[in-house]
Amino acid sequence: KQEVTQIPAALSVPEGENLVLNCSFTDSAIYNLQWFRQDPGKGLTSLLLIQSSQREQTSGRLNASLDKSSGRSTLYIAASQPGDSATYLCAAYGGSQGNLIFGKGTKLSVKP
């Protein structure tokens, strides 16, 4: 059964820092991996989708990588801003369950 883990559970950084959020998954037979952002009390906003055949995707200050062989994905945020403060979730699609399986998220706080 696919399991998705995100470490750390919480992260606090000063404004301007570059940072990396980690996501690991147990079943490498995934079709894609998606990163989301969630603000308190809100729904999920899709940030990046990486197909299984891709190694990375970029959108603005965000870069997500995927290494299926090691079961890992990272989300790199450049020049962090207070507005980046939110919970970031990764979700793997595919494997034996055929649906999005979520990690528990990393709560990011960027201090001015």
Next chain:
Amino acid sequence: DGGITQSPKYLFRKEGQNVTLSCEQNLNHDAMYWYRQDPGQGLRLIYYSQIVNDFQKGDIAEGYSVSREKKESFPLTVTSAQKNPTAFYLCASSRTGARTEAFFGQGTRLTVV
């Protein structure tokens, strides 16, 4: 604007009542999903539907029911059999197939009073 609309935003349920959460999408997506989010537990799949008039149970379907009579709509009923319904409920949709991106609504917070 294209997107997913969940209503209501807040919902209060008395003990023993059934309540229905609405989810509508205008993205022309075939697949729709319901997730439950609890603090510290992440998102868990309740039901999903890949096509009209068909749906499958997810990991925590007990105490819930759904219907998919229209492509645009996937309502979730929380029945009295669900013993701990207080949670944040999220609806999502996507195209079918493995390489598609999922989009979420803004959620409904259900509280038992």
